[in-house]
Amino acid sequence: ILNVEQSPQSLHVQEGDSTNFTCSFPSSNFYALHWYRWETAKSPEALFVMTLNGDEKKKGRISATLNTKEGYSYLYIKGSQPEDSATYLCAFDSYGQNFVFGPGTRLSVLP
């Protein structure tokens, strides 16, 4: 079983703070890295699909970077808002294999 880790497990920030968290994955047999946003009582929604080393993706105040050689991806949120409160999941996608999800980082943005 492949090991995908996310840190921190949870964090609380004040509205307006910027924050970031990490997804660590195996550096071999990489195909893609997916980020999902998962609000409480809803289903996970896709944020980014990242495939190339050095990839940077951005959607509004959320951005992500990818380092496939060392096996990590960072997700950044600039100027956090209460509506950003959610669990952020990463999923490691390797050739011919199914996704392996990390345990998630639970973000709470306090007004």
Add this chain to the structure above:
Amino acid sequence: DAGITQSPRHKVTETGTPVTLRCHQTENHRYMYWYRQDPGHGLRLIHYSYGVKDTDKGEVSDGYSVSRSKTEDFLLTLESATSSQTSVYFCAISESQDSDTQYFGPGTRLTVL
């Protein structure tokens, strides 16, 4: 939103009873997946399907079976439910396996007493 529905959305059952959860899609996607979500574990794959009548096991398949007789429907069956199968179950779909986004259904909360 991808057209994925799950039924039932909530179910309470007793240990030893059979339970079937249904996932229905209107997107005509080839791949369908069943995951369970438990605290501290994120999403873990139970079974998946890569076409009608084509299924395979995932990471946590013990105690579960699946069937896919039509493109749009993927059924998850607990032959004899146990308390350890209390969880939230999510269905997902994708067009292909590699590098393709998976779209998730709304989830089914199952409680086994």
